[in-house]
Amino acid sequence: MDTIKSKTLTELMGKILDNSIxxxxxxxxLNEETPVISLPDPFVxxxxxxxxxxxxxxxxxPFFYWNNFTMGxxxxxxxxxxxxxxxxxxxxxxxQIPVKRLIGEAIVIDITEKCEIDPDYCLTIAxxxxxxxxxxxxxxxxxxxxxxxxxxxxxxHEKFFNVGEDGQPHTPGTTVEAAKFLAYERDILGVGVxxxxxxxxxxxxxxxxxxxxxxxxxxxxxxxxxLSNLDKLPPRxxxxxxxxxxxxNGSGSPVRVLALVxx
Ligand code: MN
Numbered sequence: 001m002d003t004i005k006s007k008t009l010t011e012l013m014g015k016i017l018d019n020s021i022x023x024x025x026x027x028x029x030l031n032e033e034t035p036v037i038s039l040p041d042p043f044v045x046x047x048x049x050x051x052x053x054x055x056x057x058x059x060x061x062p063f064f065y066w067n068n069f070t071m072g073x074x075x076x077x078x079x080x081x082x083x084x085x086x087x088x089x090x091x092x093x094x095x096q097i098p099v100k101r102l103i104g105e106a107i108v109i110d111i112t113e114k115c116e117i118d119p120d121y122c123l124t125i126a127x128x129x130x131x132x133x134x135x136x137x138x139x140x141x142x143x144x145x146x147x148x149x150x151x152x153x154x155x156x157h158e159k160f161f162n163v164g165e166d167g168q169p170h171t172p173g174t175t176v177e178a179a180k181f182l183a184y185e186r187d188i189l190g191v192g193v194x195x196x197x198x199x200x201x202x203x204x205x206x207x208x209x210x211x212x213x214x215x216x217x218x219x220x221x222x223x224x225x226x227l228s229n230l231d232k233l234p235p236r237x238x239x240x241x242x243x244x245x246x247x248x249n250g251s252g253s254p255v256r257v258l259a260l261v262x263x
Contacts, residue, residue: 019263026192026227026240026257027077028154034076035157035226037196040204046072073252079244080190080198080213080223084251088217094250097222104189105142106240106259107131108233112149115172119162121148122175122200128182135236140187143224143240148172150194151228162201173200179211183219190222192240192257194230198223224257233259 015021028034036048049071055061073094074080081097082088109131114121123146128138138144150172153159162170172195174182182188191198191212198212208214216223224242239260244253 015262016260022232022261022263024229024232024238024259024261026229026259027255028151028226028228030071030076030254033155033157035160035196036072036075038161046074048072049075071254073247073250073254074197074225076254077224077226077228077257078252079242079255080217080225080252081244081250082217082220082222083249084223085210085213085217087214088220091217091220093248094244094253095246095248097244101141101189101222102242102244104240105139105236106145106192106233106238107135107138107142107188108145108147108230108235108238110147110235111172112147115148115150119170119172120200120202122173123178124175125178125181128178131235138182138186138188141189143189143192143242144182144186145192145224145227145230145233145240146172146174146194147230147233148194149231151226151230154226154228160196169201171195171201173198173203174212176206176208176211179215180208183215183221188221190216190224192224192227194227195225197225223252224255227257229259233261237262 030049032050034049036046039045051067051069054066054068056065081094082091083093109127111123111127164170199210203210241258242255244255247253
């Protein structure tokens with residue numbers, strides 16, 4: 001019996017099966033209510049998710065149930081490829097990203113208390129430095145997840161978009177300085193957030209507009225939006241697996257995001 005070559009993978013599978021490694025789903029459910037970003041004029045918005053039944057054990061298909069669905073690449077929990085932004089246009093579309101770069105340690109920076117007080121709160125370099133002082137330097141090939149607590153508003157569109165009397169969305173994000181720092185001073189795979197996009201609601205008006213998109217994609221890094229269950233992850237040590245669809249020349253994709261968390 002020498003058919004099983006890998007002790008590591010056998011141990012991993014055993015721990016997943018006995019729940020000493022928990023598989024956490026970081027994905028929001030997709031349905032026709034799934035929120036999508038809404039842009040100011042004259043920009044064109046993405047399509048949301050819609051589904052139509054082909055058959056369900058009926059005259060259209062007595063033995064089977066199946067559906068067609070349509071959606072934008074950037075709808076629900078989704079992956080931003082570098083080509084999504086003009087600054088990343090010479091980097092890879094979603095189908096060409098090396099699959100090894102879809103898996104990395106999840107670094108979870110908790111800014112929930114600050115976002116509870118100020119919905120426009122943006123991650124700062126000081127927040128990153130405080131995290132690193134406690135947990136060590138953000139390693140290469142890791143996903144930085146900005147834990148704002150926003151996923152708890154996932155089903156409540158009013159709170160999720162938090163449009164103020166000024167007509168602007170007020171949701172958390174990243175400062176220009178912190179986005180530039182993570183893109184150029186740390187060797188990360190990308191950033192993940194709980195909000196509808198990787199930038200703050202007010203980020204169109206920043207000195208560099210949409211800094212997470214601008215700097216991350218310029219530096220050939222990725223984005224994950226509309227994540228959930230970040231409260232189930234430790235600050236360090238879990239493994240995130242993001243699986244975008246292999247859309248030829250795609251700018252992004254809906255994604256199922258899983259994390260492996262050792263108990
Ligand atoms: Mn996107």
